[in-house]
Amino acid sequence: MNGYIFGSWAPKIPEFAARLGLDSGAMGLMLLIFGLGSLSMMPFTGAFSARRGSGFVVRLCALATIPSLLIISLVPNVASAVVVMFYFGGIIGAMDVAMNANAVAVEKSLRRAVMSSCHAFWSLGGLIGSATGGFFIAYLGSTAHALIATAMAAVMMAIAWPWVNPDDAHHQASVKPKLTFPRKPLLWLVGLMALFSMVPEGAILDWAAFHMQRDLGASVTLAGFGFAAFSLSMAAMRFAGDVVRDRLGAVKTLRICTVIAIAGLLTVGFAENAYLAILGFALCGIGISNMVPIVISMAGNIPGVNPSIGLSVVTTLGYSGILVAPSLIGFVAEHHGFGVVFASLPVLLLVVFACSGLARYADRRH
Incomplete structure (x- = not known):
């Protein structure tokens, strides 16, 4: 689902730039804001997952990710686009950390490797999103594409929701571990x-x-x-x-x-x-x-x-x-x-x- 949303964003970039009157340089700054949002949220997500369990956090981030393309499609001006791009990058990056942490928990529970397959499914989602996005935008318009992508993402999350590993076995102690800056x-x-x-x-x-x-x-x-x-x-x-x-x-x-x-x-x-x-x-x-x-x-x-x-x-x-x-x-x-x-x-x-x-x-x- 995360890869599908991210892949669906790629074909929206030209329309997004044209709608807001952004040249290549300004669009580059928007993508930089996306990256800064991701890098800003990743450390906080790790600390939050350590306290609440990655299963809880990955579900929370997934819910926040689902409407992101629709919000991008409706953004009215450059100022609000800056905020939305930071949010989009932040929630994609946050979900990435939580998903990887959860995949580690799944590997431990299954006692075999699954990480490469998880990354492969992300790539598959990106491929589906980018391959279908251009078609939907061309024939149905940007907003209709965003609605379809939002519905698809919601369906994917609904299917995955009951199967998410809670990853809370080491979070049940009455005394929570102190989360300090890692020095190892x-x-x-x-x-x-x-x-x-x-x-x-x-x-x-x-x-x-x-x-x-x-x-x-x-x-x-x-x-x-x-x-x-x-x-x-x-x-x-x-x-x-x-x-x-x-x-x-x-x-x-x-x-x-x-x-x-x-x-x-x-x-x-x-x-x-x-x-x-x-x-x-x-x-x-x-x-x-x-x-x-x-x-x-x-x-x-x-x-x-x-x-x-x-x-x-x-x-x-x-x-x-x-x-x-x-x-x-x-x-x-x-x-x-x-x-x-x-x-x-x-x-x-x-x-x-x-x-x-x-x-x-x-x-x-x-």
Whole structure:
């Protein structure tokens, strides 16, 4: 449901900008406000989940997320749009933390990996939302599309509602744990792994098509296949990722994925034509697909750290790699080219590989 709402937002962006008279620069600021809303709410959601249980919080956030597209479609001016975008980003980010914390609880209750599948279903929701959104907007209008998306989201939540893991077993004590600023170096190291795993994903999300058009001379249509190859291979591997992880273990799986992602980035960076770059992006999707789910599972199983607090720290650091890093990448690429950038990103993944032994915490559910 969360992925569907987020995916449905993508085709609304042009209409949203046109309705409010926003040029590309102003729309970029709106998207920055969305990102700031997400990063602002993630730490608070972790603390709230630690006190009330992630099951309660994920339901609460889901209810707040359902009408978000309808609110966006009805916003009358730029000033109110700023508030709405901060709210939209905040509630999407808050639900993300609560969902990941709840997925950790589900892994512990089932005693097997499910995190990759959860992320795969988010990707599937995003694909459905983005694929159908443009059609509904074109033929029915933006408001009708928002009403349909709201109804669909409500149905999805109604189906999931009774099955949500309460995740309140460690919240029943009469004395609530003190929620202080986490100081464990291990937690911040896992957060750094999340950041370095997600920077390449953000780079591909924002700059794959641009790199193929500007640096490799690809047509608009062909350039779109770069990110499509990345998305398709990532979604497919996420559905298979839990089986692989249960068979090989989190450490070995993370190492294999990191090596494949490095190979993909180097292929993109040194590609002399668009077709080789598309192959590289597909390899990146295979590699990156299960890196983030494993790191998320690690964050929820660090000894002495409440799972919700660990998830909020690691998720905030990780998603800043998608929301903030691409702007810096664009600045560097303007002077040195995207090929240099993609060929340099494996340095970050080498750090992840060096720390991959910590992925043993992802298997603590056993």
